[in-house]
Amino acid sequence: MTPQKKVQEHGSFNPHNADDEHDYLLKNYARFPVExxxxxxxxxxxxxxxxxxxxxxxxxxxxxxxxHPEIKSAVDNQLNQLWHVSNLFESGGQKTLASKLAERSGLDYVFFCNSGSEANEAAIKLTRKWGKERSHIITAIGGFHGRTMGSLSATAQFKVWNGFFPLTPGFIYAQYGDMDSIENSYGKDVAAVMIEPIQGENGIILPPDNFLKNLRDFCDEKNILLIFDEIQTGIGRTGKFFAFEHDNVKPDIVTLAKGIANGLPLGAAICSKKVGDVIKPGDHGSTFGGNPLAISSANKVVDLIDxxxxxxxxxxxxxxxxxxxxxxxxxxxxxxxxxxxxxxxxxxxxxxxxxxxxxxxxxxxxxxxxxxxxxxxxxxxxxxxxxxxxxxxxxxxxxxxxxxx
The missing domain is CATH 3.90.1150.10 (Aspartate Aminotransferase, domain 1)
Structure with a gap:
């Protein structure tokens, strides 16, 4: 037994824990002193x-x-059969989950990866391949899309950027919920608008009424893609399987992670046929994406959401x-x-x-x-x-x- 430590305001204590002289973890988290x-x-x-x-x-x-007993049973069953196989080979579990996500979203193709950042990186690559000479993506100030260099550059927050310049070019930043700001950000190089239906890391910021519908109309008018980052809002969190369902709006690409496999690492980028058809073998991939264990959990998670x-x-x-x-x-x-x-x-x-x-x-x-x-x-x-x-x-x-x- 160790003495119970009283937690002070998060971030006020030194992440370099003096009680642990041999902590070899990189100090990139200000952790609460609880395990x-x-x-x-x-x-x-x-x-x-x-x-x-x-x-x-x-x-x-x-x-x-x-x-959770049903999810645990699904993962245990998979654990006793197969842990990993290369994506060079067929995967029935991936196909089953992809069909469920396509049906739920009304979209056509699914790419599996390991995290939200990776899912958003996939969305960025899909957009640029589809856009051809158009490569720029409009994102919202205060949004959060990840910490890899592409997703970090899409994230319009200086505190996330600081120390990691130069950013990846090709992103334009507009005010969240403000159609005038988004319209004024548009130019001939723009291929997509990428946005969270609800901003999570920015403090649970909900969009104004009709904003997502107006955004869909704007993207259709300009023949650009609408990308919804549903890493945090998706998989039932808001009371709908996808948050975009609240507004009866369908994107061209939607990204998922977090709740999709109830704790096992899995992300997904789901796209329409017009976007997916531009991809050919070798354009993108992931060694561990769609791992059988994570897929077994996700298939059960999706089945449980009724x-x-x-x-x-x-x-x-x-x-x-x-x-x-x-x-x-x-x-x-x-x-x-x-x-x-x-x-x-x-x-x-x-x-x-x-x-x-x-x-x-x-x-x-x-x-x-x-x-x-x-x-x-x-x-x-x-x-x-x-x-x-x-x-x-x-x-x-x-x-x-x-x-x-």
Missing amino acids: FIRGEGAYLYDNDGKEYLDFLSGIAVTGFGHN EKLLQHISDAGEKIVQSIISLNENSIKEVRAKGLMIGVEFNEKVSAKSVSAELLNNGVITCTAGENVLRLLPPYIITELEIIKFLHKFAEVLSIIKLGR
């Missing part, structure tokens, strides 16, 4: 046996919680939002949400980082995003009793923080 060793359902357990209610889901990854579950996600999200609003807490500026993708923005009286750290001390896992926003991403399997438990802890933590001011 989880086991999970079950909506709960995680640290190496001291302390229980934590997981309202983060590995940042929108483990939608079905931890150690209308009943999607309604539960919507209802659970609404209950959390309305319950937080009903607290009448004057430190809360706004609550923004779609399904179980929730952002609680605080005013200057309270730090979201302090709230997240104190919640962790009290056995609830969350994180922050954007400007002073507490991000809540509970698993889809969350129960009413677990929601009540979270709300009790949340109110308790706000009281503790106010008393400590």
